[in-house]
Amino acid sequence: MSTDEPLDAEYVEKHREDVEHPLIQLFVRFGEGARHWFLLGILSSIGARGLSLVPPVVLGVALDAIFRNDAPFALPGVPSAWLPDATVDQFWFAIGLMAVAMVGQAFLNFVRQTSLNLFSHRVKHEVRTATYQRMQRLDMEFFDETQTGELISILSNDTNRLEQFLDSMMGEAIQLGVLMLGTAVVLLWLNAQLAAVTLVVIPLSILFTYWYTRLAEERYTDVRSSIGDLNSRLENNLNGIQVIKASNTEEYEDGRVEDHSYRYFRLDWLALRLSFVYRPGLQALTSLAFIATFVVGGVWILEGPPGPFSGDLSVGQLVTFLLLTQRMVNPLAQMGNIVERYEDAKASTKRILGLMSLPVRVADAPDATDLGDVDGRVVFDGVSFGYDDTPVLEDVDFEAQPGETVGIVGPTGAGKTTIVKLLLRLYDADEGAVEIDGRDVRGVTLASLRRSIGYVGQDNFLFDGTVAENITYGRFDATREEVVAAAERAEAHEFVTNLSDGYDTDIGERGVKLSGGQRQRVAIARTILQDPEILVFDEATSAVDTETEMLIQRSIDELAADRTTFVIAHRLSTVRDADAILVVEDGRIVQQGTHEELLAADGLYANLWRVQAGEIDRLPDEFVERASARVAREGIGSGEPTD
Numbered sequence: 001m002s003t004d005e006p007l008d009a010e011y012v013e014k015h016r017e018d019v020e021h022p023l024i025q026l027f028v029r030f031g032e033g034a035r036h037w038f039l040l041g042i043l044s045s046i047g048a049r050g051l052s053l054v055p056p057v058v059l060g061v062a063l064d065a066i067f068r069n070d071a072p073f074a075l076p077g078v079p080s081a082w083l084p085d086a087t088v089d090q091f092w093f094a095i096g097l098m099a100v101a102m103v104g105q106a107f108l109n110f111v112r113q114t115s116l117n118l119f120s121h122r123v124k125h126e127v128r129t130a131t132y133q134r135m136q137r138l139d140m141e142f143f144d145e146t147q148t149g150e151l152i153s154i155l156s157n158d159t160n161r162l163e164q165f166l167d168s169m170m171g172e173a174i175q176l177g178v179l180m181l182g183t184a185v186v187l188l189w190l191n192a193q194l195a196a197v198t199l200v201v202i203p204l205s206i207l208f209t210y211w212y213t214r215l216a217e218e219r220y221t222d223v224r225s226s227i228g229d230l231n232s233r234l235e236n237n238l239n240g241i242q243v244i245k246a247s248n249t250e251e252y253e254d255g256r257v258e259d260h261s262y263r264y265f266r267l268d269w270l271a272l273r274l275s276f277v278y279r280p281g282l283q284a285l286t287s288l289a290f291i292a293t294f295v296v297g298g299v300w301i302l303e304g305p306p307g308p309f310s311g312d313l314s315v316g317q318l319v320t321f322l323l324l325t326q327r328m329v330n331p332l333a334q335m336g337n338i339v340e341r342y343e344d345a346k347a348s349t350k351r352i353l354g355l356m357s358l359p360v361r362v363a364d365a366p367d368a369t370d371l372g373d374v375d376g377r378v379v380f381d382g383v384s385f386g387y388d389d390t391p392v393l394e395d396v397d398f399e400a401q402p403g404e405t406v407g408i409v410g411p412t413g414a415g416k417t418t419i420v421k422l423l424l425r426l427y428d429a430d431e432g433a434v435e436i437d438g439r440d441v442r443g444v445t446l447a448s449l450r451r452s453i454g455y456v457g458q459d460n461f462l463f464d465g466t467v468a469e470n471i472t473y474g475r476f477d478a479t480r481e482e483v484v485a486a487a488e489r490a491e492a493h494e495f496v497t498n499l500s501d502g503y504d505t506d507i508g509e510r511g512v513k514l515s516g517g518q519r520q521r522v523a524i525a526r527t528i529l530q531d532p533e534i535l536v537f538d539e540a541t542s543a544v545d546t547e548t549e550m551l552i553q554r555s556i557d558e559l560a561a562d563r564t565t566f567v568i569a570h571r572l573s574t575v576r577d578a579d580a581i582l583v584v585e586d587g588r589i590v591q592q593g594t595h596e597e598l599l600a601a602d603g604l605y606a607n608l609w610r611v612q613a614g615e616i617d618r619l620p621d622e623f624v625e626r627a628s629a630r631v632a633r634e635g636i637g638s639g640e641p642t643d
């Protein structure tokens with residue numbers, strides 16, 4: 001981590017802000033397979049709005065030509081030879097034209113909605129799956145730093161928001177554009193002077209909207225992040241519900257959730273308040289344009305052209321003006337909605353694309369090759385590592401020969417699990433190299449590396465599903481016989497057959513319907529089925545009773561016989577027979593050797609052994625002092641709840 005910036009929240013935020021033209025990028029990357037739907041949607045939007053202009057124009061012309069007889073029957077863009085001469089025919093022609101335009105508009109609206117919805121749902125699906133696929137491959141460091149709620153919010157809320165914008169608001173935006181343009185053309189064609197009065201509303205609305213957008217963007221960004229925080233809090237609490245109940249901290253958690261919810265409410269309210277001014281403001285502007293047009297047009301017809309105006313204005317023209325102005329009110333008031341949704345969609349897309357463009361540092365090198373058949377020689381060569389700037393491992397050196405069992409012991413927080421995380425390449429060493437069969441783990445493909453290592457931890461995650469599904473996880477082609485054989489070797493078969501549906505029993509979310517020891521045995525069975533060449537047991541038997549531990553130990557010993565095996569244990573008796581034992585303290589290997597050698601050396605191991613064997617009551621002072629210094633440094637057990 002020393003050479004690269006840490007992948008923390010600040011880095012992610014900065015990265016997100018750097019995303020340029022988010023919506024255009026989104027179209028280019030995800031719209032490809034559905035571009036024809038998009039195009040059809042846009043064309044039918046334009047067509048529908050264009051047709052909506054026909055009835056007011058035809059009505060105005062019909063009023064003057066048919067009912068008042070003070071103008072010829074002429075329609076913009078239609079040759080007069082095509083129009084009927086007789087007044088009655090003109091009347092029916094006008095009605096027919098309006099009817100065709102209205103039906104055509106309804107049909108095109110149907111086409112618009114269907115095609116834009118198809119487009120947006122498809123984009124949503126592609127964005128969501130691509131985001132998940134990318135997220136899954138991001139570095140562990142990213143997951144250490146990012147709250148799950150925040151990630152869920154990106155996968156669900158942000159993609160939904162995007163879809164809403166794409167399927168409705170984008171169509172509305174296009175229609176609004178066509179309406180403005182079409183109305184402007186018709187009004188200018190009818191009477192350019194009066195059109196200047198009516199159309200002044202358009203630049204005013206755009207200015208007003210620009211002002212609103214600038215303010216709203218900032219506020220909506222805050223709203224989004226507060227939703228992420230709230231989701232994270234809820235997610236954390238629901239996961240920790242047992243601890244909350246057991247620690248009697250319901251009220252404390254009520255308060256924390258209330259604080260987050262209140263922050264969201266306040267920020268959302270601030271953003272909403274702005275829209276309360278904006279929307280009525282736009283409505284007032286369009287109403288003003290309507291009244292101004294009516295006043296100027298009315299006076300013009302009654303008393304001749306007022307003030308600077310000149311020329312004629314007919315009743316039919318004024319009716320068309322008023323109808324078209326009135327028709328602009330609602331769509332213009334929608335402009336706020338469109339802008340809001342646009343800002344929302346932009347912020348959401350930035351979050352999505354920001355996440356997708358995060359660098360993956362722990363990934364296959366361009367020239368990475370398959371690890372192939374593994375003998376199991378593991379070497380740590382001068383390895384140093386820290387999750388952030390604090391060093392956790394320093395200059396770790398050891399070698400494990402094929403088939404050997406290596407115990408790793410040492411106080412809590414010493415760095416034992418970190419050693420195996422580097423072996424699995426969940427993180428990369430800052431200095432030195434981790435090698436398997438003489439090959440640096442950074443030079444082989446992650447898939448082949450992780451396939452060759454089986455890891456059983458202290459608290460293994462089981463998926464919602466049946467026992468059998470959990471055992472075959474990662475080896476989906478395994479037969480029932482193989483599953484049963486693996487469970488037998490993991491000492492799990494007996495308890496599984498006693499469950500209500502045997503191997504088909506549903507074990508609940510995270511396997512909550514099983515006991516800790518049962519979950520552990522299912523996890524071991526899963527590893528046995530995968531048959532990896534290198535095994536890691538990280539406190540694998542700490543959750544089971546002594547009897548089960550002996551049984552599991554027997555199967556571990558059998559499995560370990562011909563594979564390189566690492567066993568991390570606090571109970572030293574577990575690793576007593578190991579070929580080598582590494583004693584880790586404060587990120588360094590302070591002793592290594594066999595059980596007998598370490599006893600003879602009379603260091604930390606020998607003293608820990610004597611305490612555990614009951615030969616002495618407590619560790620000698622020098623070890624106790626070191627341990628309390630460590631506890632003080634790390635704040636272990638301080639009991640302070642962290643936010």
Ligand SMILES: Nc1ncnc2c1ncn2[C@@H]1O[C@H](COP(=O)(O)OP(=O)(O)OP(=O)(O)O)[C@@H](O)[C@H]1O
Binds near residue numbers: 144412415418419634
């Ligand atoms: N993801 C992480 N991000 C930051 N620090 C971490 C992370 N995981 C572990 N640490 C820190 O690294 C140090 C070593 O942790 P590690 O889990 O390797 O210890 P351990 O020896 O396995 O402890 P235990 O016996 O309690 O399992 C600890 O100080 C721990 O707080």
